[in-house]
Amino acid sequence: MEADTQAHVAFFLTGRRPSEFLDAVDGLNLRPALFAGYRELAQLRYDFPLMLVADRADNQFVQSLSGLVDAALATAAKGNDGERIRKHALRLEQEIRALVAGGSAGTLSALWDKAAGRLAKGADQTFADSLKRTRAAIKLDGALADCDAALPARLLQHAWTAVQQQKAAAFRKDLDRLVLKLSDILKADFERSEAGRSAKHLKAAVGTGFGAAFDFDAMSNLLAKALPKDEFPESRRKRIRALLEALNTQQFFPAAAAPAKKGGAKAYSFLFERCSDALAAFRERMPKLIELARAIAIAELEIDGQYSEAKHDALFEQFGANGLDPQDLAPFPDYLVCINAGKLQAEEHAQLMEILSSGLPIKVLLQLDDILEESAIGEGNLTSGMRSRQIANMAMGLNEVYVLQSASSNLYRFRERMLRGLTYRGPALFSVYSGAGAQASDLPPYLMSAAAMESRAFPAFAYDPSAGPNWASRFYLEANSQVELDWPVQGFSYEDEQHQRVAEDLAFTLVDFVASDRRYARHLARVPREKWNGSMIPVDESLTRDRKGLPDKVPSLLMVDADNVLQRVIVDERLIREARRCREMWHSLQELGGVHNSHAEKLLAREKKAWEERMRKEAEALAVTAPAPAPASAPATAAAPAAAAAVAEQAPERSPDEAYIETPRCATCNECTNINNKMFVYDGNKQAYIADINAGTYAQLVEAAENCQVAIIHPGKPRNPNEPGLEDLLKRAEAFQ
Ligand code: SF4
Numbered sequence: 064m065e066a067d068t069q070a071h072v073a074f075f076l077t078g079r080r081p082s083e084f085l086d087a088v089d090g091l092n093l094r095p096a097l098f099a100g101y102r103e104l105a106q107l108r109y110d111f112p113l114m115l116v117a118d119r120a121d122n123q124f125v126q127s128l129s130g131l132v133d134a135a136l137a138t139a140a141k142g143n144d145g146e147r148i149r150k151h152a153l154r155l156e157q158e159i160r161a162l163v164a165g166g167s168a169g170t171l172s173a174l175w176d177k178a179a180g181r182l183a184k185g186a187d188q189t190f191a192d193s194l195k196r197t198r199a200a201i202k203l204d205g206a207l208a209d210c211d212a213a214l215p216a217r218l219l220q221h222a223w224t225a226v227q228q229q230k231a232a233a234f235r236k237d238l239d240r241l242v243l244k245l246s247d248i249l250k251a252d253f254e255r256s257e258a259g260r261s262a263k264h265l266k267a268a269v270g271t272g273f274g275a276a277f278d279f280d281a282m283s284n285l286l287a288k289a290l291p292k293d294e295f296p297e298s299r300r301k302r303i304r305a306l307l308e309a310l311n312t313q314q315f316f317p318a319a320a321a322p323a324k325k326g327g328a329k330a331y332s333f334l335f336e337r338c339s340d341a342l343a344a345f346r347e348r349m350p351k352l353i354e355l356a357r358a359i360a361i362a363e364l365e366i367d368g369q370y371s372e373a374k375h376d377a378l379f380e381q382f383g384a385n386g387l388d389p390q391d392l393a394p395f396p397d398y399l400v401c402i403n404a405g406k407l408q409a410e411e412h413a414q415l416m417e418i419l420s421s422g423l424p425i426k427v428l429l430q431l432d433d434i435l436e437e438s439a440i441g442e443g444n445l446t447s448g449m450r451s452r453q454i455a456n457m458a459m460g461l462n463e464v465y466v467l468q469s470a471s472s473n474l475y476r477f478r479e480r481m482l483r484g485l486t487y488r489g490p491a492l493f494s495v496y497s498g499a500g501a502q503a504s505d506l507p508p509y510l511m512s513a514a515a516m517e518s519r520a521f522p523a524f525a526y527d528p529s530a531g532p533n534w535a536s537r538f539y540l541e542a543n544s545q546v547e548l549d550w551p552v553q554g555f556s557y558e559d560e561q562h563q564r565v566a567e568d569l570a571f572t573l574v575d576f577v578a579s580d581r582r583y584a585r586h587l588a589r590v591p592r593e594k595w596n597g598s599m600i601p602v603d604e605s606l607t608r609d610r611k612g613l614p615d616k617v618p619s620l621l622m623v624d625a626d627n628v629l630q631r632v633i634v635d636e637r638l639i640r641e642a643r644r645c646r647e648m649w650h651s652l653q654e655l656g657g658v659h660n661s662h663a664e665k666l667l668a669r670e671k672k673a674w675e676e677r678m679r680k681e682a683e684a685l686a687v688t689a690p691a692p693a694p695a696s697a698p699a700t701a702a703a704p705a706a707a708a709a710v711a712e713q714a715p716e717r718s719p720d721e722a723y724i725e726t727p728r729c730a731t732c733n734e735c736t737n738i739n740n741k742m743f744v745y746d747g748n749k750q751a752y753i754a755d756i757n758a759g760t761y762a763q764l765v766e767a768a769e770n771c772q773v774a775i776i777h778p779g780k781p782r783n784p785n786e787p788g789l790e791d792l793l794k795r796a797e798a799f800q
Pocket residue numbers: 724728729730731732733734735736743750751767770771772773774775776
């Protein structure tokens with residue numbers, strides 16, 4: 064073994080760096096080679112900054128600046144001026160992005176004007192015209208937000224506020240209706256009373272304008288004779304007054320318009336910074352919440368004239384004695400707790416667990432700023448978001464918690480899933496890595512968080528217990544790049560010493576992510592260009608090798624320095640162990656997401672073997688009974704392909720739009736028939752076929768395809784173009800066409 068290769072191997076095994084062969088990477092400002100093109104982030108078009116749109120509880124609550132500009136240009140940049148308008152608008156977008164990245168805050172309108180002012184110097188009249196026409200096509204406004212430490216809480220609070228406002232509006236409408244109707248009942252009761260029919264009351268009701276025109280004493284006498292004297296029992300009057308008091312003094316939603324009466328209690332806040340505070344508030348307010356829910360239920364009966372003291376008094380006495388179920392809690396506000404994992408001490412951790420396992424409508428943002436901190440045992444072992452993974456895994460194990468894990472860079476893409484979590488009836492956990500805590504890296508938070516997700520250190524996923532009965536419908540992993548691979552692969556090209564363009568595919572692994580952090584510089588060593596040799600292999604390749612004895616190859620990375628000069632860096636074994644661990648965790652997530660699922664693959668192999676056996680037997684049977692002259696001595700193996708061809712010939716030609724099942728391969732597992740036993744029916748062989756395509760929805764076809772253990776259901780194309788969620792369903796169906 065050459066001396067330099069020996070030095071590489073020694074570094075790989077021990078982390079020691081002989082200075083004559085290897086250089087330290089400290090101070091070289093290296094970043095993964097795949098990030099070479101992202102040095103000037105503000106000059107690139109990507110999702111950030113985001114615009115937070117007020118009063119929207121649908122997926123329009125957040126918009127990306129580039130998306131807004133693209134949509135505006137689609138209408139504004141037409142005709143002969145189109146190209147000029149596009150160029151000017153994109154220049155302005157870039158300036159706004161640079162302003163926000165530089166710390167400027169404000170609404171789109173304010174920052175648009177500021178950026179336009181900066182660019183206007185020296186620009187001609189056409190520039191102002193381009194901006195005016197583009198701006199006119201953007202109908203929305205809102206605060207702009209960059210991908211920084213504040214983003215996770217800011218975005219989630221923004222969405223949560225919109226959802227709560229929508230809830231409050233519906234609740235208030237209901238409350239106002241009840242108050243009005245109950246007041247009317249009391250009023251009608253009073254009108255029938257002696258006092259209500261008195262001359263004094265009648266006079267007051269008519270007012271001073273026509274007071275002289277009536278004889279109120281005569282009217283009072285008349286009414287006393289004409290109207291029935293069926294006043295309420297006093298108990299009903301008291302009950303309605305108590306209901307009105309409960310409805311009018313509730314503190315769960317703010318008053319519709321006027322602020323709370325002087326001395327009246329203020330509406331509760333539902334936003335917390337500690338799980339313990341949220342839990343304490345929830346428990347403390349529970350009796351009031353039960354009282355209000357009881358008042359609403361009784362009020363509805365009173366208004367319908369259905370309340371019977373004999374029947375309902377005892378019943379409502381016990382109302383809420385066992386707490387309220389999620390359906391009863393649904394109209395009330397959800398709590399939101401925003402906590403930072405860095406401050407999560409043992410006691411708070413226990414409270415978080417209690418929230419998640421309690422089924423209460425409390426949503427928790429667990430923000431992680433640093434997932435590369437060393438584990439408590441030190442020695443260069445990474446936590447890699449271990450704690451948050453444990454919490455997220457535990458929450459999914461509870462089955463009834465909505466769980467969303469994402470890097471900040473992906474939050475815009477997860478906006479709909481954020482809303483789903485916020486409207487879910489029950490606890491929700493949003494575990495978000497901001498990328499903003501790694502002071503030991505030169506990369507901005509957006510790139511750090513994107514790298515964490517890309518390297519599988521912090522994959523994005525969502526678990527929605529309300530989405531269906533099984534993992535296939537509840538678990539979503541597809542937001543990650545190239546989800547079927549261990550590590551995503553991207554093309555990378557560079558110029559070599561001979562100024563020739565070299566292109567290769569690079570996998571982005573955990574080691575690329577960790578190498579961006581100065582704290583792990585001791586696990587890396589730069590190999591001088593003249594020492595590059597064939598003993599250096601990419602990290603992903605090294606991870607596929609099982610080592611026996613001393614290695615003859617060492618894992619290496621391509622990185623670029625501050626001048627974008629390519630450097631090759633070798634990696635010690637400790638980081639490779641971490642990468643292996645990260646890959647294993649990713650494999651577990653893949654299994655949950657149905658990718659390379661070991662149970663499915665095992666079953667598939669078994670079914671394939673059984674099918675092949677069946678085919679072989681059918682072929683043999685055909686060979687025996689076939690009328691065509693065949694030499695008696697023809698080998699059985701020659702008959703098999705002929706039989707297979709015969710079977711293939713019988714298979715009908717299929718249109719790609721048609722839904723069908725490969726019935727002969729059906730394993731009779733009941734998955735599809737359980738979903739819809741009119742659409743999916745067994746034939747005489749107890750194998751499924753589509754009996755009536757119109758007996759169910761496209762969603763059921765796709766769900767059945769996903770659940771089919773041998774993947775033989777082909778959903779084709781939807782028949783009803785108005786079926787909800789078709790876009791998503793078509794994407795899911797792609798894998799089975
Ligand atoms: S899900 Fe697939 S294997 Fe199971 S019964 Fe239906 S078609 Fe057959």
